[in-house]
Amino acid sequence: MQLHGDVNENELRRVINMFIGEIYQKPPLRSAVSKKPRIRKIYNIEILDIKGKDVLLKIKCQAGTYVRKLCHDIGEVLGCGAHMKDLRRIGIGNLNENDKRITTLHELFGAYREWKNYNIADYLNEFVRPIEELLFFLPKIYVKDSSLFSITHGSFIAAPAVVAVTSDVKPKSIVTINTIYNEIIAIGKSELAGEEIVKLKHGIVAKVDKVLKTIENAGSGI
Amino acid sequence: MQRRILYREITKNKIILSPEPLVKKSIEEKLQLGYSIIDKPKGPTSHQIAAWIRDEFKVPVAHSGTLDI
Numbered sequence: 001m002q003l004h005g006d007v008n009e010n011e012l013r014r015v016i017n018m019f020i021g022e023i024y025q026k027p028p029l030r031s032a033v034s035k036k037p038r039i040r041k042i043y044n045i046e047i048l049d050i051k052g053k054d055v056l057l058k059i060k061c062q063a064g065t066y067v068r069k070l071c072h073d074i075g076e077v078l079g080c081g082a083h084m085k086d087l088r089r090i091g092i093g094n095l096n097e098n099d100k101r102i103t104t105l106h107e108l109f110g111a112y113r114e115w116k117n118y119n120i121a122d123y124l125n126e127f128v129r130p131i132e133e134l135l136f137f138l139p140k141i142y143v144k145d146s147s148l149f150s151i152t153h154g155s156f157i158a159a160p161a162v163v164a165v166t167s168d169v170k171p172k173s174i175v176t177i178n179t180i181y182n183e184i185i186a187i188g189k190s191e192l193a194g195e196e197i198v199k200l201k202h203g204i205v206a207k208v209d210k211v212l213k214t215i216e217n218a219g220s221g222i
Numbered sequence: 223m224q225r226r227i228l229y230r231e232i233t234k235n236k237i238i239l240s241p242e243p244l245v246k247k248s249i250e251e252k253l254q255l256g257y258s259i260i261d262k263p264k265g266p267t268s269h270q271i272a273a274w275i276r277d278e279f280k281v282p283v284a285h286s287g288t289l290d291i
Contacts, residue, residue, distance in 0.1 A: 105271060112279060164229045181245050
């Protein structure tokens with residue numbers, strides 16, 4: 001963040017602390033969402049470095065926070081104005097900057113051409129990862145092979161199709177629908193808690209929102 | 223709290239709570255449904271990066287940030 005005037009350090013710290021917690025943000029004019037103000041949670045703001053008018057901040061915030069707007073608003077409260085000079089996302093969900101699978105666009109293209117032209121897949125396999133890793137944090141419902149066809153063709157998930165669930169399934173949670181081989185075939189919304197689902201004899205336990213992999217031959221599994 | 227697997231019925235198929243599928247996925251499968259973590263320099267937007275990969279790989283690509291306008 002670059003300040004537009006000189007600010008006393010204590011004042012800067014005081015104002016920045018005011019922005020920790022729930023804040024109102026009005027999305028900028030050039031944005032993909034509707035322009036009505038919305039509430040975003042700022043979990044923490046850490047001042048890493050101050051050099052003249054440049055302030056290096058480490059911000060932990062809710063998804064959908066406009067960081068550029070946050071810097072602007074801090075400047076408004078300080079009175080002198082401020083803007084975001086540079087931004088780097090150092091983590092999201094369970095991914096972070098130190099992940100060894102992180103790659104540059106050049107590396108990724110190189111790996112892709114090596115596979116395409118010479119059939120060497122070692123690098124590309126390292127950089128292109130299965131979706132299951134990314135969605136591991138979500139609660140899961142494991143279903144029988146025999147139900148895969150109907151589930152991936154629009155059917156609700158009924159109790160008899162369920163083999164198991166993870167203990168973090170709650171009513172209305174977004175869940176992944178997995179095969180017993182731990183492959184994700186769909187994303188849906190649970191109707192009940194995990195403990196209830198495993199006791200249920202029949203009835204709908206979850207609805208499918210998005211099919212990720214269509215299974216064509218019924219009952220054959222993988 | 224540690225999450226556990228709750229079974230609905232007695233089964234011989236033990237479920238392993240793992241971030242990786244039991245059967246290793248092929249490159250083709252992962253290109254259809256997978257993810258990459260790109261270290262993006264300042265300059266091109268996330269949107270542009272996604273478009274370039276889409277053009278080269280000829281598969282649908284979307285991005286999930288850094289969202290900033």
